[in-house]
Amino acid sequence: MTKTLTHARKRLLRWWIAPLLGLALIAGIETTGAPKASGVSVPATGIVCSHPDSNNVFKLTARDGQISTPDDNLVYMWSFAPTGGGFQYPGPVLCLNQGQTVTIVLKNTLPEDTSIVFPGQDNVTSSGVPVSPVYQGGNLVSLAQTAKANGGSVSYTFTAGQPGTYIYESGTDQDKQLDMGLVGAMVVRPSMGAAFAYNRSDSAFNPDTEYVMLLSQSDPALHRAVERNQPFDMKAYHPHYWFVNGRSFPDTIAPNNAAWLPTQPYSSLVEFQPHSSDPGNPFNKPSLVRYLSTGPVTYPFHPHGNHGRVIARDGQALQGPAGQDLSYEKYTVAVGPGQTADATYTWTDVDGWNPDTKPIPVAIPPLANLLFKDNATWYSGSPYLGYKGPLPVGVTSYNECGEYYFMMHSHALYQITNFGIAGGGMLTLMRVDPPGGC
Amino acid sequence: MTGNWNDRRFTRRAALKAGAGAGAVLAAGGMGILRTGGSARAAGNGYTGVKGEINLIATDGWISLPDPRNPTKYFPDGYAPNNRTTYLFGFRDVTSMVQAARTATGNPQLIATDVAAIRAQKGKIQASAPLIYVDENDDVTISLSNLGFQQRPDLTDGHTIHWHGFRNALSLFDGIPEMSISVPIGRTFPYFYKPHNPGTYIYHCHFEDVEHVQMGMTGVVFVRPAQNKAPIAGHPGPYAYNDGDGSTAYDREYALLITEWYLQSHWEDAHIQQPDWSEFKADAWFFNGRSYPDTLQASSGYDANGNPIGFADPRLAYQPISALIKGNAGERVLVRVVNIGYQQHSITLPGLPMKVVGKDATLMRGRDGTDTSYLAETLDIGPGEATDVIITMPEPSGSPYDVYPLFDRNYADGYLTKSGAHAGLRTELRAYPAGTLPAQTTPNA
Numbered sequence: 116m117t118k119t120l121t122h123a124r125k126r127l128l129r130w131w132i133a134p135l136l137g138l139a140l141i142a143g144i145e146t147t148g149a150p151k152a153s154g155v156s157v158p159a160t161g162i163v164c165s166h167p168d169s170n171n172v173f174k175l176t177a178r179d180g181q182i183s184t185p186d187d188n189l190v191y192m193w194s195f196a197p198t199g200g201g202f203q204y205p206g207p208v209l210c211l212n213q214g215q216t217v218t219i220v221l222k223n224t225l226p227e228d229t230s231i232v233f234p235g236q237d238n239v240t241s242s243g244v245p246v247s248p249v250y251q252g253g254n255l256v257s258l259a260q261t262a263k264a265n266g267g268s269v270s271y272t273f274t275a276g277q278p279g280t281y282i283y284e285s286g287t288d289q290d291k292q293l294d295m296g297l298v299g300a301m302v303v304r305p306s307m308g309a310a311f312a313y314n315r316s317d318s319a320f321n322p323d324t325e326y327v328m329l330l331s332q333s334d335p336a337l338h339r340a341v342e343r344n345q346p347f348d349m350k351a352y353h354p355h356y357w358f359v360n361g362r363s364f365p366d367t368i369a370p371n372n373a374a375w376l377p378t379q380p381y382s383s384l385v386e387f388q389p390h391s392s393d394p395g396n397p398f399n400k401p402s403l404v405r406y407l408s409t410g411p412v413t414y415p416f417h418p419h420g421n422h423g424r425v426i427a428r429d430g431q432a433l434q435g436p437a438g439q440d441l442s443y444e445k446y447t448v449a450v451g452p453g454q455t456a457d458a459t460y461t462w463t464d465v466d467g468w469n470p471d472t473k474p475i476p477v478a479i480p481p482l483a484n485l486l487f488k489d490n491a492t493w494y495s496g497s498p499y500l501g502y503k504g505p506l507p508v509g510v511t512s513y514n515e516c517g518e519y520y521f522m523m524h525s526h527a528l529y530q531i532t533n534f535g536i537a538g539g540g541m542l543t544l545m546r547v548d549p550p551g552g553c
Numbered sequence: 554m555t556g557n558w559n560d561r562r563f564t565r566r567a568a569l570k571a572g573a574g575a576g577a578v579l580a581a582g583g584m585g586i587l588r589t590g591g592s593a594r595a596a597g598n599g600y601t602g603v604k605g606e607i608n609l610i611a612t613d614g615w616i617s618l619p620d621p622r623n624p625t626k627y628f629p630d631g632y633a634p635n636n637r638t639t640y641l642f643g644f645r646d647v648t649s650m651v652q653a654a655r656t657a658t659g660n661p662q663l664i665a666t667d668v669a670a671i672r673a674q675k676g677k678i679q680a681s682a683p684l685i686y687v688d689e690n691d692d693v694t695i696s697l698s699n700l701g702f703q704q705r706p707d708l709t710d711g712h713t714i715h716w717h718g719f720r721n722a723l724s725l726f727d728g729i730p731e732m733s734i735s736v737p738i739g740r741t742f743p744y745f746y747k748p749h750n751p752g753t754y755i756y757h758c759h760f761e762d763v764e765h766v767q768m769g770m771t772g773v774v775f776v777r778p779a780q781n782k783a784p785i786a787g788h789p790g791p792y793a794y795n796d797g798d799g800s801t802a803y804d805r806e807y808a809l810l811i812t813e814w815y816l817q818s819h820w821e822d823a824h825i826q827q828p829d830w831s832e833f834k835a836d837a838w839f840f841n842g843r844s845y846p847d848t849l850q851a852s853s854g855y856d857a858n859g860n861p862i863g864f865a866d867p868r869l870a871y872q873p874i875s876a877l878i879k880g881n882a883g884e885r886v887l888v889r890v891v892n893i894g895y896q897q898h899s900i901t902l903p904g905l906p907m908k909v910v911g912k913d914a915t916l917m918r919g920r921d922g923t924d925t926s927y928l929a930e931t932l933d934i935g936p937g938e939a940t941d942v943i944i945t946m947p948e949p950s951g952s953p954y955d956v957y958p959l960f961d962r963n964y965a966d967g968y969l970t971k972s973g974a975h976a977g978l979r980t981e982l983r984a985y986p987a988g989t990l991p992a993q994t995t996p997n998a
Contacts, residue, residue, distance in 0.1 A: 317920065355831045413897055415935040419715075419729065420722050422913065440919035446718035446754075447913060447937040449897075465721045466747055477694050477743040479725070486711040486737040488730040488760070498725035519724040520732045526937030527895040528763040529833035537763045537830065538731070 159370035160384045162325045162405075164210035164302070165197065167217050173209055174198035176222045177229045177262065177285075177297060179342075180378050184356055185363050186533045190335050191342040192296040192378075193225055195283075202378050204361040205329050205409075206299025209283065213306045213314075216274040219283075223262035223269075226344075229297060230259040231271060232286035234453060235430045239273040246271060258286030278305035278313050279430025280327075280405040280455040290349055290411065294337055296361070298409040300327050303430070312403055312457055313432040317440060320459055324387045324402035328523075330450055330541060332357045332410045332530070354410075357530040357541035359383040364524075364531070364542035383543040385523065389500070389550055390463040396550075401459035408450040414530070417447045420521030420545055423458030430455060447526055462519075462547045470499050483507040493520040493544075501549030516553035521545040605694065606743070607685060608651045608665050609644045611712040611736070611758065611770065612700040614678035616641055617868035618837055618844050619970040627820035628836070632704070636868045639816065639837075640704060640823035641769035642758070643678025647671045647698075650859055664741045665698040670858045676703025677859070679871045680842030681810045682772025684996060685756065689779045689795075693746045695756075701738040704823055710760055711735030714744045716774060717755035717893075717937060718914050728759045735760050751778035751794050752914025753808070753889040753939040763830040767818060769842070771893040773808040776914070793887055793941050794916040800926070801910045803887035803943055805993040807878050811934070811978060813838045813894040813966070835896055838966045838977040840876035841997070843869065845960075845967070845979035848876035852997055875997050876980040878959065880946040882987045890932055891939040899962040901931040902944070902982065911941035931962060949984045957982040 157163045167173050175195045180202025182190050195206030198220070211217055223229050232246070233239055239246040241260040249257040262269040285297035305314045312318040332354040340347035359367045360381035368384040369376060388398040404423065408414050422444040427433055433441040448456050468475050475498055482496065487510045495514040496504030502517045514520075524531045524542035533539030615637035621628060629638035647665050654668045655661050665671045687693045699712050713735045715728030725733045726744045736742045758770035778795045785792075788799020791806075813835035818828035840848050852875040853864035861870035880886040888907070890900055906928040910917055917926040932940050949955035960979040961967075967977025 353832070413935060415897075415937050417717070417937045419727055420724075421720050422718065422915065435919075435923060439923040440921045441923060441925055442919060443912070443917070443925065444915040445913045445938075447935065449935045449938065463721050465749060468723070475723075475745055476692060477745045480740070480742060482734065484737075484740050485734040485742060486730070488711065488735060491731075492733065493731060494724065494733040498723055500723075520729075521722065521724065521727060522729055522732065526893075526935075528766055528936075529830045529895055532763055532830045535829035535831040537761045544732075 157371050160326075160382050160386050161323070161371075162210075162302070162327050163208060163371050163381060165207035166210055167215075171215065171217045173217060173219045174222070175206065175219060175231075176224060178202055178224045180204070182361060182379050183366075183376065184533055185366055185539050186536065188335065188534070190333060190356065191338045192333075193292065193341075194296040195221075195231070195299055198222055203380050204296045204378060205331070205381070206283070206297075208327055208381070209299065209301040210304065211275050211301070212304045213275055213278050216272065218270050218272040220270045221262045221268060223264060223267045225264060227264045228257065228261040228267070228287055229292060230257050230261040230269065230286045231283050232259050233271065233273060233281065233283050233301070235277070235279070235281040236273045237276055239271055241269060241271050256287065258289075261287055275303040277430055278303045279427055279432075280407060280457055281430050282407050282409060282453060282455060284409055290352075291337070291341070291347075293409055293411075294333055294352075295341060296331075296333075298329065298331060300329050300405065300407050302327070302405065313427060315432055315434065315438075317442075318426055318432065319400055320403040321387070321397055321400040323397065324385070326383065326385050326402065326404045327381070328359050328383050328404055328406050328416075328543070329361070330357075330359060330406065330408045330410060330414045330416065330525070331361070332541075355534045357525065357532075359541055359543050363533050364539045367543040385460065385543070385545040386548065387460070387462070387546075388548045388552060390461040391550060398461070401461045404458050404460060406448060406450045406456045406458065408452055408454055411452050412527075413449050413451040414541065415447045415449050415526045416523065416541075417526040418460065418521065418523040418545060420519070420547065421460060421462050422446050423448060423460050425456055425458045427457040428454065460545070464500060468499055470497070470502060500547065517549055518553060519547040521547070605692070606648070607646070607693070607695045608648045608698070609683070609695060609714070610647050610665055610671060610674055610698045610700050611642070611644055612675045612678055613640065613642050613702040613704050614676055614871060615639065616680045616769075616842065616872050619847060619974065619976040621976075622969040622971050622973070625816075628816045630820050630823055632823050639814070640819045641678055641680055642702070642765055643680055643769040644682040644772060645674055645677065645679055645859075646683035647674065647859065650857065653857060665696065666700070666739060666741060671698075672700065674859050675700040677871060678769065679873055680769045681812065681839075681874060682756070682770065684772065684808055684874060685774040686777060686996065687748060687774070688777050688781075689748055689751050691748070693748065695744045695746070696741055697736050697744060698741040699736045699738050705825070707825065709738060710765070711737050712758045712765070712770070713760050714756055715759040716744070716746060717757060718939075719746065719748070719754065720750050730760050748776045750914055751776045752911055752916075753891060753941055754914055755891055755893050755937070755939065757893060764818075764822070764828070766893065767815060767830075767833075767895070768822060769812070771810065771812060773810050773889065773891050775808070775889060793910055793943070796916060801887075801916070801941075801943065802885060804884040805880050806887040806889070806996045807876075808889040808891065808996055809840045809876055809980070810842070811838075811840060811890070811892040811894050811898055811900075812842070813896055833895055835894070835966070837968065838894075838961065840978060840980050841874040842872045843874075843876060844976040846974055846976075847872065848980040851875050851877070878980065878982040879954075879985065879990060880944075880982075881985050881990050882946050882948040884946045886944045886946060886982075888942050888944060889939060890934060890942065892934045892936055895936050896966075897933065897935045898966070898978065899931055899933050900959065900978070901962050902957060902959045903930060905944055905947065905957050905982065906930060907932065907942035907944050909940060909942050913939055944982070946984045949986055953989070954983040954985045957984065
């Protein structure tokens, strides 16, 4: 049943006009206490790290704001913003080094108490005492000491013991506050260095192609109720939006800090070049995708184009007691609630198809006899990587230089919709450029 | 490396030359429900699989679920023809019909839509889609012809084939309408593959995916390993993977494709209504497009004109793939459990350990060769995942066979039939005394 996402397509066209490989100006996502470094550039795609300030402190503010969805809806959200910066969803990506001791100072401007828990971190303290659950009248109300509503604050301190990918999230009224958006990603670099995911030589990756994909969802009815201070029965909870890094497709592939997504700074477009026999090719090291799920269900995340190699789960390298390699290739990585998984990706031109020397042995019908949905395509007009061919008159091409595009998406397919309309939601793209780039 | 390439048009004749030899293998008549051409078990070591061109059609149709004790507005569907309950989209295999027409006319360039008997299959899909199996490193072409919908002539949907999990895919053959092309009504497109990695995969349409997958355009495709052609001494094949040690050798094999349907959306598609896909809520569950107790019926097929034959129950004429698992004591039975539904499932076989030897078309081995296979009685399997298990058949205590139920641990995944049976994700494994069953000739037989 053909439906057209008019607004979504307009968005797409808008972003495709912007140069993909250009740099986007940073827009208030510094989380350090230091003055905002205006003009600092971040790459269009890939991880955007926030680092602690010179006192090893991250300053965050729990606050409200709005995000936009590709069907031109606005959803009221709560999230962790850099103190002094604008609202953003999800919270900033906190990057630190193994062994580093950091303090997170949380200020709360929300109308109810909130907190942060750091699953996977040991010996977290708050104002010098161990983080511990909070009870009121015998009821568990928070998994950690809270910052009181309407201006309270709290701090947490820990030493990042083990490298890996971790969630930080509200520990208070979680089924409401996590859906409202109080979530973020944290990356701990191993002592072996930032070119490794873990302290194993086989966890080396290409640092230029490192990605975070925080998977989440939202029921806009809950958010509307919270905004209007009305009650909401969680038994009636039913999600209608699904996100990668707080965006739904096609917004997911817009660059980091896209101007038209002012509260959703993080791209999830994956982009790399083929693995090759050239020993100097930096893409012989794989790309790394750090998956995190903060939703209440398991997301079966499926990349097209190639398997991923799952090298770690929940910040633990997959290895045996004697260091045996227990990593595995999967075509679907199931990321459960509160879990993380690290997977590496490459793409290899295995058969070396070439229009002159090794043509694909089937007759491709004239493209005018095929269907280009909505008269637009990412296809180059040629099946060969790095080649372009003529497309039928009237078909808009988003292709630059014969690169390939593959989907990466939840395979619970109702989750790749925007409020029920196909072709949205928890979906992003993997772009394989020709050797040498565009 | 970047260059302009002037659209090089290969002739169909050149393509046929490339696929030569393959056609002969496929010319066998009596086209089964499974993509069985050339798959007869060769003396000694295993199957030869399919080479060359496989012809699929895409259309719509009606299938049958066990009658519910409590009918609803949506189920059974009031539009359904006699003996049927539910509207679907899907695929059919017409390879041998195309081959026969090419032979009869002497015209090797005939395509599926040239053949009147194939055009007459509009409105007659099967659930689940044909089981396809091929050999590692062979050239494989799946030619997809879109016949349009019988029930919904107002819809002009395209269709595609997405080979789910194909490593190092080419974007043109990855089957994503937005990333390349889709096949409009009345036209045919050759999806080309050279599979280099053995194991169990899925294929499905990716056009308006949440709808077309839910509506039934899903099937299993698996790749047989090169090791079948160079067997391991002392461990006769065939094998699930290139294991190097015979640890994945098996005697019989079965594929179980899990789907679940949101029956309201099927009714709405038949009745020209617009489903809200974010409201997905499953209410019927299937192995190979059949709900228990239909899962136990034998596999059936089609005649040379595409009409169903060999079915035990006319209700199941277009649900031809059995989910019943059988074996003789001591035999090793490979079961490929595949989930292309939208829910996580927990498939259990109480009393018999299953050895998990592969997942997602990957042998259970670390990069350093560490064996990561394991024994399980329950398989946790999510949407878009596949798990390969080998079960060693026990000695039966009774006659003529012992029954081991294989089912979804979530008993709520089902509904009560008129006769009080639990319709859903449930089938059986039957253990016979050694030497009872003849050698298996096709999967799921």
